[in-house]
Amino acid sequence: MISIKPVFIEEVPFTAIRVELPKTNLLIVSNDTGYIMCGALDVDLLSEKLADRKVVAARAVGVKTIEQLLDAPLEKVTNASREKGWQVGMTGKEALLKIAEPAD
Numbered sequence: 001m002i003s004i005k006p007v008f009i010e011e012v013p014f015t016a017i018r019v020e021l022p023k024t025n026l027l028i029v030s031n032d033t034g035y036i037m038c039g040a041l042d043v044d045l046l047s048e049k050l051a052d053r054k055v056v057a058a059r060a061v062g063v064k065t066i067e068q069l070l071d072a073p074l075e076k077v078t079n080a081s082r083e084k085g086w087q088v089g090m091t092g093k094e095a096l097l098k099i100a101e102p103a104d
Helices: 043-048 066-071 092-098
Strands: 002-009 012-021 024-030 034-037 056-059
Touching: 002 066, 002 092, 012 092, 024 066, 034 066, 034 092, 043 056, 066 092
Parallel strands: 034 056
Antiparallel strands: 002 012, 012 024, 024 034
């Protein structure tokens, strides 16, 4: 099952995606600038082999729900996300607000 729904952080819209997989879930919260994701994200690949794409992304581990993903400290961030002010240890919400695009 795949679910896609809006999620608001301080009234700023993002898209939450949950993909149910055998024995795990794939969790993503994104906007047009970047995203945070569960432990399935290969941050090293994005930062090293795909560095020219300047992907703004980070991962948190040990999360099972979108809410946990938003509240968890980021375990790893891409080089491009550091340019947006993201740091290891900040929560997903804090990171996403740094790339926030206010609602119309």
